[in-house]
Amino acid sequence: MADELELLRGANPVPVDGPHFGDGPLDHHAERHLDLLLHERAPATAAVPRRRTRLAWGLAATAVVAALVSALLFTGQTTAPALAAPRPLVVQTDSSPVPLKELAGRAERAAADNAPALRKGTHVQAWSLAMSDRKPPITLPIERIVRWNADDTHTEIVVATDPRHPGRPVLTDEDGEPRPVEDGHVLSKQTYPRSWSDAPPQSPPPTDVAGLRAYLQEAAYSKTALTTGELLDAVASLLGTWTLGARESATLAQLLADTAGLEPLGQVTDRLGRRGQAYVLDLPGTREMLIMDPATGAVLGLETTFTKAEPEYGVKAGDVMSYSAWMR
Incomplete structure (x- = not known):
């Protein structure tokens, strides 16, 4: 149940912690992926499935989010804000409760x-x-x-x-x-x-x-x-x-x-x-x-x-x- 920016972050061809693209040029696959993001798929940015609405502030705010991510891509900044809410902590199923x-x-x-x-x-x-x-x-x-x-x-x-x-x-x-x-x-x-x-x-x-x-x-x-x-x-x-x-x-x-x-x-x-x-x-x-x-x-x-x-x-x-x- 990722939020919109987490979905876009997953589509980023040049993640900040990527093993191959941190300091060097893009390979052919990444160049093609980036081109798709910036051209063919750019209009669909605001239509990312709204799986979690907690971080969407109406249609206008969705456009702001899309603009923010686009700005990050165009300016070369390859990370998006960490907006996803923390998941509840999960108790290990094989652990024994301590009174x-x-x-x-x-x-x-x-x-x-x-x-x-x-x-x-x-x-x-x-x-x-x-x-x-x-x-x-x-x-x-x-x-x-x-x-x-x-x-x-x-x-x-x-x-x-x-x-x-x-x-x-x-x-x-x-x-x-x-x-x-x-x-x-x-x-x-x-x-x-x-x-x-x-x-x-x-x-x-x-x-x-x-x-x-x-x-x-x-x-x-x-x-x-x-x-x-x-x-x-x-x-x-x-x-x-x-x-x-x-x-x-x-x-x-x-x-x-x-x-x-x-x-x-x-x-x-x-x-x-x-x-x-x-x-x-x-x-x-x-x-x-x-x-x-x-x-x-x-x-x-x-x-x-x-x-x-x-x-x-x-x-x-x-x-x-x-x-x-x-x-x-």
């Missing part, structure tokens, strides 16, 4: 030497679905790095990048309309003044389960106990501020093991190529998949997938709403 209680025990043993240590700041790659009632959604991939300084100021850098398609242009809507930018394009770089708040998630997370549960509830601005879905949202907020150490990861793993609703599925490989254990929570219309390191219990990623179509937004069951992959 959260067992994973929490592994995390506890791995934290015996208290290394690595807790660090304020975060490094995450994320994909999110930008939805509007005026046009089908588009997937926006970014990388976000937050580093704290000795004076308690912090710098946040956000770049447009997609590790699934290294080096290819990336789609962004930073100016309100979808457009391609170069891989690694800096979307924003800001330094923020010192925060005087010591409320969660600015304060360090506790290393006992009861304390961490109360901490996450406060971070979620809730006066009542969090549901499992709300708890996962609070975990994402925590990981947006802190890179957890071994002790904190073990405490979080134990808290999750004591929480109802998370079912072990088995082993997955996340979007950064890391092996993890998947735990899912089914909610009305969506499925949350938590990916955790099988040895240390560290949270590697969190994926939200639609289980129900939302036709008014151009969303189908199985579309990935958002995905975050945290790194040290």
